[in-house]
Amino acid sequence: MVGLKRHIRKTSKFFLRDNLILTAGAGLGFCSSLAVTNKLENSLTMGLGVLFVTMGSFALVYPFKRLISTAGTHHKISLLMIIVSVFVAIFGFFAQAFVPEIAASIKAYIDLITTNCIVLAAISEGLTVDFWEAQKKILKACMGYAFALVLLAFLREPLGFGTVMGFSVLPEAFPRTVLMITPVGGFFALAGFRLLLRPFLLKARIVYQEAASCECAATATNGSNPAPASREKIEISKKTLITIGLGVCLFISIIVHIQTNPTLHTQFLIFLPILLNALFFDGIVLSKLLGICPLLNKSRQIDAAWKMGVAVIIVTTLSTSLNWVIYNSVLIKGSNLIAKYSPLSVRLEEIFYLTVFIVTIAVFVQTLSVLLRKFARAVYEEMGQFLELITVNCIVLASATFTIPTGASFMVSTVTALGYGLHWLMVVVWLALLRRQRLFVPTNAWDEDTIAILLLGVMAAIFTGIGMISIF
């Protein structure tokens, strides 16, 4: 009996200690774990995908360990992401061929394994130790991720659909809670798991209370110190008030007078719903559940939140329009050209779109930071560090992969990307403001993140409610 008990302990330690989603202080990989867990089969596919991609790309990268570790951070990240994106494409094809129905419903999130934080974190951590040790670590991280996904799906699928793996388990009369399979339910389920599992795991000594809890509180107080200073800055002078008023009047008059120009008016009627939709109803964070890791990290301070938000808007909009041009003029035309001469049909835009998007984003961000360093030193010093991080941000890739391969026009994809960026800025600033209020007096990083996830769930509920009201 003692042996069995120890065995259980060991297994649950393997899965739950330092589990990046359920128990780690600074969580990673929330995005996909929330988005795909409304069905168990989706979760299993996703877990398998992450495992395959991480192990495969690590095995490929490992021989070039020295080359990578001597290069700069940015070079390392771009190289890793390019290789990861190729492996993701391989997995995507396998999924489409062998489990087509599942692949159809989570295709968007399979693409986004590329920017899954767990993959990059596990690989770059693994590069510091020897091969088999690293593979063991990667296995642990990925199995923990898959385990968390399955756990969430076991809560959400029976409550929402009444089924597990497509077989019904609950009686017909049992009420179906539609909330659980919507994005809102994802936030609540994750926060609930994190809150409920914690005391149990602490008692079983699978996780330990962080010693750093007091340090965290110290940083929290440090964080709130500059608050009075910034509050003074916000005080509005008469001049700004007048400017804002004039701006609002101008905006309203533009909207009213735009009807006099019929071409502009039709364009406006097409793009306004798209922008509003991307901004509020189907936002990248609250409905598509992406970009959550940087959101949790950057919303600790309002200042950082603003800067990161602005950087995200700029990079998302510009890189998506750039990606559209490259996708349509290079990839599609290139494969049309190949189709003329070669007997085999090779659609470049189906094979390499992920890799090309990643390369474009990396090059664009690099160029932007070089330009800023040369011509606007002050701006670079303020924003530089945020720019470097953005390459791995899922929103930038997502706004490209969600719109461009579906054949959206240039303006539609750009407007959608702008809407996504604005949405991210709005949510991050809002969350930062809410977190400063210290609703529950958090004691450690664990609880703080959990509370932030709960708050996000409430926000998502609000926006889903707004979306139900018919405006158009």
Add this chain to the structure above:
Amino acid sequence: MEELKTFILRVFSIIVIAFIPCAGLLMVYFYTSPIIADYHEIKEKRAVLDVFSIPYRKTEKKIMGFTLKGFDKNDIRKVFDESITVEDKDASGVKTEEERKVYKFTKGSELQGIGFIRSKLGYGYNKSSTMSLFICMEPDMETLKGIEVLEHSETPGLGGRMTEDQFKGQFAGMKLKPRIIMVKERKATGDNEFDAITGATNTSRGIEAFINDAVHEFWGESGELKW
């Protein structure tokens, strides 16, 4: 000069390292693309056959008390080729290849139904992505035979329930003239009314507008076509 050198070295190393998996990717693509194409072909044909309610061979397996439903691919192809003719309409305006196709179901020499595919942007709850429907009418062009949802990005559980038979079944036998109407908070009674999905009014309204617009478009185009 030094900077340029390191830059070139970096780009070169990236290309060299990325070359190996790219070769693998190409091989995987050549291996899987026929399977994927096959799946999509069968899916489309099944949707067409289901809407016209043409029977094809289905298989049922029993494993440990669960019934697994399958279907015979070759039979689907055979039935499809026998009873459905696909015509390519003349290109009028900018249309994808898919949208120019007109599906006709003939039994003997008699025309039983006409179907077409439309993909549109900005309908339903999710305004920034396309919805794709297969709409099928009786030969009088005024009565719906049924619809099939080919592609959508609505919220699962809410708007996503439009793929369920209970919702789609309402459209059989509906009158398209003057237009179809969505009703909520009461049961649909008239022969051009259908019930909204509970909790997804925007999606239902989107489908209403979608079908009306698509059908009117189709009528406008087919003015010069002879049936």
